[in-house]
Amino acid sequence: MSSDKYISHTARDFALDEDFQQWVLHPEVRNVFWEHWLSQHPEKDAVVAEARRLVHSIGFRSYELPAEEKAQLWESVWSGLEEEPVATTVTTTPFRWSQHFWKYAAVLLLGLLLTGVWRWYYAAPQPVILSIHTRLGEKKTFMLPDSSEVTLNADSRLLYAARDHRLREVWLDGEAFFHVKHTSSHKKFIVHTYDDLKVEVLGTQFNVNDRGKEIAVVLQQGSIRLSIGGKGRAADLMLSPGEMLRYNKNDGGYTKSEVNATHFTSWHNGRLEMDDYSLSDAVAFMQQVFGKTLIVRDTQLLGYKVSGSMPIIYNADTMMVQLEKVFRMKFNQRGDEIWIQKK
Amino acid sequence: MNKEKAAHTGLQVVSSGSSLWEQFLEGDRHAFARIYDIHIDHLFHYGMHFCQDKERVKDCLQDLFQDLWLTRENLSVNVRNTRYYLISSLRRRLLRTLQKDRRRMLCETDNAFEFELIRPQEDKRILEETAEEQRRLLTEALARLTRRQREAIYLRFYQDLNYAEVAGIMNMQVDSVYNIISKAISILKKTISLPLLLVFLGK
Numbered sequence: 112m113s114s115d116k117y118i119s120h121t122a123r124d125f126a127l128d129e130d131f132q133q134w135v136l137h138p139e140v141r142n143v144f145w146e147h148w149l150s151q152h153p154e155k156d157a158v159v160a161e162a163r164r165l166v167h168s169i170g171f172r173s174y175e176l177p178a179e180e181k182a183q184l185w186e187s188v189w190s191g192l193e194e195e196p197v198a199t200t201v202t203t204t205p206f207r208w209s210q211h212f213w214k215y216a217a218v219l220l221l222g223l224l225l226t227g228v229w230r231w232y233y234a235a236p237q238p239v240i241l242s243i244h245t246r247l248g249e250k251k252t253f254m255l256p257d258s259s260e261v262t263l264n265a266d267s268r269l270l271y272a273a274r275d276h277r278l279r280e281v282w283l284d285g286e287a288f289f290h291v292k293h294t295s296s297h298k299k300f301i302v303h304t305y306d307d308l309k310v311e312v313l314g315t316q317f318n319v320n321d322r323g324k325e326i327a328v329v330l331q332q333g334s335i336r337l338s339i340g341g342k343g344r345a346a347d348l349m350l351s352p353g354e355m356l357r358y359n360k361n362d363g364g365y366t367k368s369e370v371n372a373t374h375f376t377s378w379h380n381g382r383l384e385m386d387d388y389s390l391s392d393a394v395a396f397m398q399q400v401f402g403k404t405l406i407v408r409d410t411q412l413l414g415y416k417v418s419g420s421m422p423i424i425y426n427a428d429t430m431m432v433q434l435e436k437v438f439r440m441k442f443n444q445r446g447d448e449i450w451i452q453k454k
Numbered sequence: 455m456n457k458e459k460a461a462h463t464g465l466q467v468v469s470s471g472s473s474l475w476e477q478f479l480e481g482d483r484h485a486f487a488r489i490y491d492i493h494i495d496h497l498f499h500y501g502m503h504f505c506q507d508k509e510r511v512k513d514c515l516q517d518l519f520q521d522l523w524l525t526r527e528n529l530s531v532n533v534r535n536t537r538y539y540l541i542s543s544l545r546r547r548l549l550r551t552l553q554k555d556r557r558r559m560l561c562e563t564d565n566a567f568e569f570e571l572i573r574p575q576e577d578k579r580i581l582e583e584t585a586e587e588q589r590r591l592l593t594e595a596l597a598r599l600t601r602r603q604r605e606a607i608y609l610r611f612y613q614d615l616n617y618a619e620v621a622g623i624m625n626m627q628v629d630s631v632y633n634i635i636s637k638a639i640s641i642l643k644k645t646i647s648l649p650l651l652l653v654f655l656g657k
Binding site: 132171241 | 515
């Protein structure tokens with residue numbers, strides 16, 4: 112692109128230039144060419160400003176499809192596809208029955224028609240089942256067929272099934288953040304854990320961490336219902352935003368507390384929010400996400416706390432260096448074990 | 455995640471879009487859902503400007519996405535701009551249903567692809583009469599543009615398609631697109647320069 116041709120450009124010429132328009136319409140994308148050109152030609156400032164105004168001044172009336180109609184439309188796209196007819200190939204050999212062909216064809220057609228009607232009336236919708244998983248050191252965001260979003264933390268598994276049309280169900284092993292879409296038909300969304308605890312919602316955002324000896328559920332938005340069964344302590348309770356429930360897998364006991372929900376959910380946005388974050392929290396994090404065992408000789412160090420926030424990088428070594436800096440300690444790697452010492 | 459990335463470096467929009475397209479072609483339902491989520495608002499907006507008939511637009515969108523899934527095996531891997539592909543397809547569908555339904559040629563209404571003036575922040579306090587005058591001038595100028603010309607302007611400035619893509623959808627030469635945009639800029643220039651003049655006169 113020659114920069115000389117722009118010297119004699121008027122505001123109109125600039126506004127017509129495709130590359131110039133692109134620069135004005137997308138301020139989020141850096142355009143080195145234009146930035147450089149402008150710095151070289153400060154005398155063109157006024158002309159460029161007018162050209163920018165011209166490009167910016169074109170607006171169109173907005174039309175919006177409300178969120179629920181958008182979800183409904185998506186559902187009708189899918190439900191249309193689920194009734195996708197199975198291709199039936201009918202081969203007719205003329206042979207002897209050629210003179211009776213139309214009779215046979217009519218019978219066949221009637222048969223097909225009846226089957227079709229029967230299928231249409233009685234056939235149950237095909238269940239949608241899918242499973243997703245993450246490995247150590249990996250985080251993934253998925254969209255479920257009902258448009259709900261799930262972010263799976265490292266080393267986790269999730270099974271999704273819509274077995275009948277009133278329910279959406281998932282089975283979780285590990286940790287996941289859910290952003291459940293409310294459907295127009297108020298379909299329930301149930302998270303089963305492989306223990307006596309399940310979470311029921313209509314549409315909200317929450318985190319479930321089923322790891323080790325306990326299951327922690329933290330609600331960020333909306334409301335959810337928890338059912339705890341078995342072990343003689345069956346209970347049903349509601350959670351409000353900012354509340355956390357910790358369930359002990361061994362004795363079936365549980366406690367509810369008020370927490371800062373983002374500390375428990377920020378990982379799904381790739382951030383570690385640390386507020387009174389102790390070294391033992393960091394040890395648990397490295398164990399969960401990267402499968403690394405951190406060993407601390409001096410157990411007093413475990414209580415050492417820091418506050419702040421940092422990005423989570425899905426690389427064990429980088430993360431270790433970060434934590435080393437934050438805690439001002441020395442991390443020595445020996446095989447799969449990491450020994451932590453005072454600096 | 456992808457969206458965030460894309461916002462930082464504009465270049466990745468295309469590459470992440472195309473790999474999403476490839477995943478979709480392989481039958482990945484999540485990729486299909488993502489494509490729906492990314493494009494549905496823009497497609498609906500285009501449809502509503504094309505013909506102000508919400509039910510028709512929704513019907514066409516449903517068919518469009520169903521056919522997209524059913525015919526994915528026959529689609530090209532080399533779709534460089536998914537939005538361009540989807541808008542062309544939606545346009546053909548809308549035209550087809552409207553031709554079938556001649557009694558209600560809502561399409562011919564004048565407010566298809568009508569654009570309006572967006573005033574920059576510092577202009578917000580201009581006199582009410584000036585704004586009124588601007589509106590009158592713009593409406594008058596708009597009436598001189600044909601529906602097709604307005605559609606081309608809309609596709610370039612709202613849907614962010616380049617000149618060549620606009621030409622492709624509208625079945626015209628790139629030169630004509632250029633001329634149309636030029637006409638639009640002239641109109642805006644005339645309308646925008648008005649307030650300054652009036653403000654000076656008022657003082």
